[in-house]
Amino acid sequence: MSELGPSGLPVPTPNPNLETQRFWDATAEDRLELPRCDDCDHVVWYPRERCDQCGSTSLTWFEASGRGTVYSCTVTRRIPGSWRAAAPFVLAYVELDEGPRVVTNIVGCDPETVHIGQPVQAVFDPTPDGPALLRFTPA
Amino acid sequence: MPPVTIRGKALIAGAYEHPGRELPDRTLPQIHAEVAAGALADAGLSLSDVDAYYSAGDAPGFGALSMVEYLGLDCSYIDDTETGGSAYLVHAQHAAAAIAAGHVNVALITLAGKPRTGGAGPGGSARFSSAPEASFENQFGMSVPGGYALAAARHMHEFGTTSEQLAEVKVAASTHAQHNPNAFLQDVVTVDEVVSSPMISDPLHRLDCCVITDGGGALVLVSEAVAASLDRHCVPVLGTGTSIKHTSGGRIDLSHTGASRSGPLAFAEAGLTPADIDYVSIYDSFTITVLMTLEDLGFCAKGDGGRFVSDGALQAPGGVLPFNTDGGGLCNNHPANRGGMTKVIEAVRQLRGEAHAAVQVPDCELALAHGTGGSLATRMGSATLVMGRSS
Ligand SMILES: [Zn+2]
Numbered sequence: 001m002s003e004l005g006p007s008g009l010p011v012p013t014p015n016p017n018l019e020t021q022r023f024w025d026a027t028a029e030d031r032l033e034l035p036r037c038d039d040c041d042h043v044v045w046y047p048r049e050r051c052d053q054c055g056s057t058s059l060t061w062f063e064a065s066g067r068g069t070v071y072s073c074t075v076t077r078r079i080p081g082s083w084r085a086a087a088p089f090v091l092a093y094v095e096l097d098e099g100p101r102v103v104t105n106i107v108g109c110d111p112e113t114v115h116i117g118q119p120v121q122a123v124f125d126p127t128p129d130g131p132a133l134l135r136f137t138p139a
Numbered sequence: 140m141p142p143v144t145i146r147g148k149a150l151i152a153g154a155y156e157h158p159g160r161e162l163p164d165r166t167l168p169q170i171h172a173e174v175a176a177g178a179l180a181d182a183g184l185s186l187s188d189v190d191a192y193y194s195a196g197d198a199p200g201f202g203a204l205s206m207v208e209y210l211g212l213d214c215s216y217i218d219d220t221e222t223g224g225s226a227y228l229v230h231a232q233h234a235a236a237a238i239a240a241g242h243v244n245v246a247l248i249t250l251a252g253k254p255r256t257g258g259a260g261p262g263g264s265a266r267f268s269s270a271p272e273a274s275f276e277n278q279f280g281m282s283v284p285g286g287y288a289l290a291a292a293r294h295m296h297e298f299g300t301t302s303e304q305l306a307e308v309k310v311a312a313s314t315h316a317q318h319n320p321n322a323f324l325q326d327v328v329t330v331d332e333v334v335s336s337p338m339i340s341d342p343l344h345r346l347d348c349c350v351i352t353d354g355g356g357a358l359v360l361v362s363e364a365v366a367a368s369l370d371r372h373c374v375p376v377l378g379t380g381t382s383i384k385h386t387s388g389g390r391i392d393l394s395h396t397g398a399s400r401s402g403p404l405a406f407a408e409a410g411l412t413p414a415d416i417d418y419v420s421i422y423d424s425f426t427i428t429v430l431m432t433l434e435d436l437g438f439c440a441k442g443d444g445g446r447f448v449s450d451g452a453l454q455a456p457g458g459v460l461p462f463n464t465d466g467g468g469l470c471n472n473h474p475a476n477r478g479g480m481t482k483v484i485e486a487v488r489q490l491r492g493e494a495h496a497a498v499q500v501p502d503c504e505l506a507l508a509h510g511t512g513g514s515l516a517t518r519m520g521s522a523t524l525v526m527g528r529s530s
Contacts, residue, residue, distance in 0.1 A: 012277070015274050044388050045388060073289070103281060
């Protein structure tokens, strides 16, 4: 994958399906939308048409804040394959203010400065086919 | 009615580790066949005695369907349970249950792989790309070391664990591997050498990572009646536990592994506690895997793993808790990128008194083997076996 997003990292195209199309459509418009359970208020991640906490299939999409905190992070310095040229880069879990902890990259900063507990804000890194990848930058 | 137990109802009669670490001239089915023959010969049994076959994702083609045919077996019981590197301990649990229920007399479990010379990258499986989480995790440069590094970084943040403490795990493994002529890495390393080796994904250095090797291994589990007919020292399975730990709808807990559930299940079935155990084989894909697993199995308090592994605690034969006396995945062997099989094999060697003399634990009566599959703390299959010296 030679293509890089505005963040400077690869932007591999995701595979939206019937359950996740709405999430990916929102990212194309720089919005983070998540499904929330109508029965128990659980915000479900990864997106699916089923609450993993109570089994309900009644969920409603809402626009999330895009704010979060670094839960864990690593500077990947050596990696084989298509990401080799992107190293060093920050692989992280970000805890969204709405609850879920998501796999992502922290971009737009010196990788050595990223740390657990750091406040971050969503950025949307467009892929060639429309949907954007949910990445984060220091808030 | 008393609770049904499999305690002592099944015994490990055969255990075999392929001596090869680079096998460019073998096919995958050939390696499965070689380890099957090795384990059956160890037990004093033959292919025609096998009535149950167990394989995981490393088996080619249609798994057990393909391999039962290739091996020429006649089976009335099969199991293709796939939990990554821990699958072979899950198989042992399932085989023990099937034997206890009277469905099976002789169970064969095989593992084989060629990640070193066969061209396949570490860990890969085509069906991962169709997993429901794939597009939400695979787009960000996630790697096996990267995933484990995220758990290590969090452990350091929460508990103050240091790189030097993680390095102690590798140092102990290398101290054992010097006595294993088949070990892929046989040189003893120091803490300084580990922490000054190239950083792969912070905080994991190259020497925090396991080896990549071809090879395989096999186990034969038998009923008490079959065991009584054999000349070989058979090792009873006393307790088993399996757990799947996952991301819980995105509420990922990086601080604990599935061992915190599989361990207590295995100890309860065995009627034992961690203090009773003389030797442990702990899955060591990375140094952090060992440290967190030891905590979660109850060998030390949560968060104390770093302090626990310091000062030679894991070194055989004199340490508080000798571990991975074959050199483990960190130094000896990690066939097919799946280390669970070799964990059981070395535990059997210890209980039989057949480990290398330099690392044999004196009077080893109770041993534990633990497998980890998948990633660490996020989506993983954990399995624990407690075994005794003799029936
Ligand atoms: Zn719900």
